[in-house]
Amino acid sequence: xxxxxxTFLLPRGEFLQVVFSSVMGLLLAFTIVGVRLSANERRWETxxxxxxDSAQTxxxxxxxxxxxxxxxxxxxxxxxxxxxxxxxxxILGLLGTFLGLGIALNKASYILQHSNAASxxxxxxxENLKGMMEGLGTKFKTSTWGIMAFLALKAWTVVNGYEDRRxxxxxxxxxxxxxxxxxxxxxxxxxxxDRLVTTLETVGERxxxxxxxxxxxxxxxxxxxxxxxxxxxEAASASVAGxxxxxxxxxxxTQQFSAIVGAAMQRVAAHMQxxxxxxxxxxxxxxxxxxxxxxxxxxxxxxxxxxxxxxxAQTEQISVATTHAEHTRTAIEDFVKANIENIDRLGEAxxxxxxxxxxxxxSADQLQVAIGELQxxxxxxxxxVKEGLANSIASMNGSFHSNLNDMSTKLAATTxxxxxxxxxxxxxxxxxxxxxxxxxxxATEGIRTSVSQLSSSVSQTLDKVSGTVEGAIxxxxxxxAETSFSLSALTDALSESVTESTEMIKNxxxxxxxxxxxxxxxxVRMSKIFEEISRRSAPAQRIKAAPERARRTTKTTTERTxxxxxx
Numbered sequence: 001x002x003x004x005x006x007t008f009l010l011p012r013g014e015f016l017q018v019v020f021s022s023v024m025g026l027l028l029a030f031t032i033v034g035v036r037l038s039a040n041e042r043r044w045e046t047x048x049x050x051x052x053d054s055a056q057t058x059x060x061x062x063x064x065x066x067x068x069x070x071x072x073x074x075x076x077x078x079x080x081x082x083x084x085x086x087x088x089x090x091i092l093g094l095l096g097t098f099l100g101l102g103i104a105l106n107k108a109s110y111i112l113q114h115s116n117a118a119s120x121x122x123x124x125x126x127e128n129l130k131g132m133m134e135g136l137g138t139k140f141k142t143s144t145w146g147i148m149a150f151l152a153l154k155a156w157t158v159v160n161g162y163e164d165r166r167x168x169x170x171x172x173x174x175x176x177x178x179x180x181x182x183x184x185x186x187x188x189x190x191x192x193x194d195r196l197v198t199t200l201e202t203v204g205e206r207x208x209x210x211x212x213x214x215x216x217x218x219x220x221x222x223x224x225x226x227x228x229x230x231x232x233x234e235a236a237s238a239s240v241a242g243x244x245x246x247x248x249x250x251x252x253x254t255q256q257f258s259a260i261v262g263a264a265m266q267r268v269a270a271h272m273q274x275x276x277x278x279x280x281x282x283x284x285x286x287x288x289x290x291x292x293x294x295x296x297x298x299x300x301x302x303x304x305x306x307x308x309x310x311x312x313a314q315t316e317q318i319s320v321a322t323t324h325a326e327h328t329r330t331a332i333e334d335f336v337k338a339n340i341e342n343i344d345r346l347g348e349a350x351x352x353x354x355x356x357x358x359x360x361x362x363s364a365d366q367l368q369v370a371i372g373e374l375q376x377x378x379x380x381x382x383x384x385v386k387e388g389l390a391n392s393i394a395s396m397n398g399s400f401h402s403n404l405n406d407m408s409t410k411l412a413a414t415t416x417x418x419x420x421x422x423x424x425x426x427x428x429x430x431x432x433x434x435x436x437x438x439x440x441x442x443a444t445e446g447i448r449t450s451v452s453q454l455s456s457s458v459s460q461t462l463d464k465v466s467g468t469v470e471g472a473i474x475x476x477x478x479x480x481a482e483t484s485f486s487l488s489a490l491t492d493a494l495s496e497s498v499t500e501s502t503e504m505i506k507n508x509x510x511x512x513x514x515x516x517x518x519x520x521x522x523x524v525r526m527s528k529i530f531e532e533i534s535r536r537s538a539p540a541q542r543i544k545a546a547p548e549r550a551r552r553t554t555k556t557t558t559e560r561t562x563x564x565x566x567x
Contacts, residue, residue: 016103020096020142024089028149031085032156034078039162041169047074048173070170079162086150093146100139 157163 016096016100017141020092021145024092024142024145024149027085027089027092028153031078031082031153035082035160035162038076038078039160039166043076044074044166044169045173047076070174074170075166079166082153082157086153089149089153090146093143093149096142096146097140100142104139
């Protein structure tokens with residue numbers, strides 16, 4: 001049995017068996033020898049330094065995670081080849097087996113294909129098949145060799161234990177480097193603490209020197225601030241004195257302006273009273289004129305009524321004449337129709353027509369006389385009305401123009417006085433404001449300079465140290481607040497003075513505006529009176545035109561009567 005196994009495992013003289021057995025044996029031997037030569041600490045350390053930087057060895061563990069990964073990194077090529085060599089040997093054995101089986105199957109196919117030939121006997125075919133079947137078992141030798149090489153190499157790897165030795169070396173190396181890194185970090189921390197202590201000592205010395213220097217500067221700045229505040233107080237005192245002087249001048253100018261305004265108001269009041277009296281007298285005169293016009297209008301109405309009565313009578317006479325004319329026409333028609341029958345009646349009709357013509361002639365004469373009398377009366381009445389209206393209008397225009405001239409003269413004089421007063425007050429106020437502006441500008445410039453110097457000093461001091469100058473800053477802030485309060489009070493007083501002057505000017509302008517409004521209202525009322533007079537004179541014009549219309553009507557009626565008589 002054992003002999004059969006050795007007989008099966010030993011290669012024969014076939015080319016395929018010799019090649020595969022030689023290749024597999026060489027790979028196995030080279031792998032074992034290479035691993036034994038390269039799997040040592042010297043090669044691992046070489047790979048360690050080749051794959052990592054000497055200054056960054058402490059980062060290796062954090063970069064690759066675990067010691068197993070580091071062990072794989074430092075492994076040599078032979079160790080990596082030994083990991084994959086068992087699989088390669090197994091695959092080579094399978095490859096040899098499949099190649100042998102393929103060749104045997106091709107040979108069997110060839111024998112079976114040529115067994116039908118006449119020259120080949122059955123015995124030869126069987127012999128060939130027996131030879132092929134006897135060598136078929138040997139085709140699995142390569143697979144057996146691959147499996148045995150795989151098992152042998154795996155067993156040798158376990159026995160040799162180079163992976164465990166490499167892993168232990170990696171762990172020990174990582175510990176060594178970790179201890180070295182910790183030592184370096186401790187030394188660096190100690191050096192950093194030493195540098196920090198040295199720096200703090202230097203900074204402390206500089207701070208002490210700076211504080212002493214700042215104390216000296218603060219004392220010098222305090223002296224400068226005291227001098228500046230003294231100058232500021234002097235400027236404020238001068239400003240207060242100038243403000244008091246300005247206030248006194250403004251009071252004097254205000255009193256003078258009040259006196260001027262009072263006198264102007266008295267003149268305006270007297271002028272307005274005179275204007276009211278004249279306007280009342282003119283209104284009374286106009287009322288009397290209107291009463292006279294009313295009487296004239298009433299007389300015209302009465303005359304118109306009389307004319308209407310006479311016209312009615314004349315109309316009745318004309319109606320009678322028209323009736324006679326109708327009768328005449330009827331008689332003429334009857335005469336034409338019955339000329340032979342009415343010869344005797346023709347004489348009576350002629351007498352009747354003669355009587356009617358005489359009566360009509362008398363009526364026409366009477367109507368003409370009445371119209372002439374009416375015309376004379378209306379002309380005389382209208383002449384009186386026209387003359388009275390012309391005189392009244394002329395008198396009214398003369399008095400109105402004289403009143404307007406007087407009012408314009410007085411208002412011009414009053415306006416000139418007010419203009420002179422306002423000009424004088426504006427000049428005085430401008431001078432006072434200019435002087436006050438110069439004083440305020442001087443004081444403001446000194447304050448601005450002081451505040452700028454104070455702000456610069458305080459800013460520098462705060463940049464150096466904020467706690468040591470807090471008292472000085474508070475004192476400076478108080479002085480600035482007091483100075484600002486004084487300037488605000490001065491500005492408020494000046495604003496109040498200007499406001500009072502403006503109010504006085506506004507109060508003076510209001511009475512002047514009222515006076516001009518009264519004059520305008522008087523003009524409007526006078527125009528309304530003229531319109532009323534014109535409206536009331538319209539009936540007189542219509543009365544004047546009435547006789548002409550009556551004359552035309554009478555003439556038309558006479559013509560119609562004459563035509564009727566002729567026809």
